[in-house]
Amino acid sequence: MAAGTLLGGSRRGRSASAGRAAELRAEVLAQPFEALKKRAVPKRAPAPDDWLALHAEVGQPFSAYALGGPVRAARYNAFDLVMLGELDGAHRRVASVVVAYARAFFGVPVRSALTARLEDVPADAWRRHPVTRHPQLRTGPLLEGVLRPLRPRDTIGVIALTAADLYPEEGWNFVFGQASLEDRVGVWSLARLGDPAREFERCAGRAARTAVHEMAHMLSLPHCIAYECVVNGSNSLRESDQAPAEPCPICLQKLCWNTGADPVKRAEALVRVARDRGLTAWLPLLEERSAALRTL
Numbered sequence: 627m628a629a630g631t632l633l634g635g636s637r638r639g640r641s642a643s644a645g646r647a648a649e650l651r652a653e654v655l656a657q658p659f660e661a662l663k664k665r666a667v668p669k670r671a672p673a674p675d676d677w678l679a680l681h682a683e684v685g686q687p688f689s690a691y692a693l694g695g696p697v698r699a700a701r702y703n704a705f706d707l708v709m710l711g712e713l714d715g716a717h718r719r720v721a722s723v724v725v726a727y728a729r730a731f732f733g734v735p736v737r738s739a740l741t742a743r744l745e746d747v748p749a750d751a752w753r754r755h756p757v758t759r760h761p762q763l764r765t766g767p768l769l770e771g772v773l774r775p776l777r778p779r780d781t782i783g784v785i786a787l788t789a790a791d792l793y794p795e796e797g798w799n800f801v802f803g804q805a806s807l808e809d810r811v812g813v814w815s816l817a818r819l820g821d822p823a824r825e826f827e828r829c830a831g832r833a834a835r836t837a838v839h840e841m842a843h844m845l846s847l848p849h850c851i852a853y854e855c856v857v858n859g860s861n862s863l864r865e866s867d868q869a870p871a872e873p874c875p876i877c878l879q880k881l882c883w884n885t886g887a888d889p890v891k892r893a894e895a896l897v898r899v900a901r902d903r904g905l906t907a908w909l910p911l912l913e914e915r916s917a918a919l920r921t922l
């Protein structure tokens with residue numbers, strides 16, 4: 627389940643231990659990932675409502691990932707990004723940034739030809755929010771009834787983008803998105819990421835960061851607790867806005883090992899996308915990483 631809010635309060639778990647995070651950071655990685663560690667920021671202690679204050683997470687070293695039988699990109703041909711329902715011009719531009727960013731991020735094809743209609747969603751999947759009365763779509767019937775049937779056999783995973791607002795079950799206000807890793811399908815809403823006509827970069831960045839986070843899960847990466855990382859769990863827009871757009875050295879080694887991406891070429895491709903598509907806030911970090919990787 628992705629971040630969202632429960633009506634009437636939130637659940638509280640226990641935070642992961644700082645000792646475990648330090649243990650994960652001590653794993654010796656292959657080069658150039660090991661050398662990137664000195665530029666990486668160790669995961670900060672969570673604020674009271676942050677993901678790690680509410681959810682028990684143990685993290686995972688690279689070695690356990692490689693030995694654990696993860697979903698391998700090489701078994702499939704591509705990711706699929708599905709447009710669900712009508713998107714207006716600004717939201718379509720956001721979706722095209724997501725596709726470009728995800729392609730560079732994973733170094734595997736990301737197809738965007740599939741579409742699905744909101745008319746195909748079962749009528750009983752809609753509700754009116756109990757307080758605001760605005761229409762919302764339940765994620766379960768959408769994942770099972772609409773996205774799973776159209777999933778191509780050769781896809782690593784399907785991520786749907788929609789302008790509709792989502793909720794996971796009664797008792798919840800909303801949810802940003804939800805994925806079923808078993809079924810390799812997920813859905814993400816653009817409804818609460820801001821107004822792309824007024825603040826395009828912020829919305830496109832949020833959508834791109836969210837998509838690559840979910841797609842990393844589809845390649846079996848669990849949440850990261852070792853460093854500040856795009857694969858960190860997040861409980862709110864405030865928290866995910868603070869996370870970097872890039873994986874930490876451990877998660878980067880997992881991704882490059884899985885997809886076969888060359889980390890130097892990957893970093894250069896991300897700089898080009900950020901420059902061409904107006905993700906200017908991410909450029910300093912991406913350029914710094916690209917320059918560092920070229921010298922290692």
Ligand SMILES: [Zn+2]
Nearest residue numbers: 839843849859
């Ligand atoms: Zn996640």
Ligand SMILES: [Zn+2]
Nearest residue numbers: 850855874877
């Ligand atoms: Zn990480």
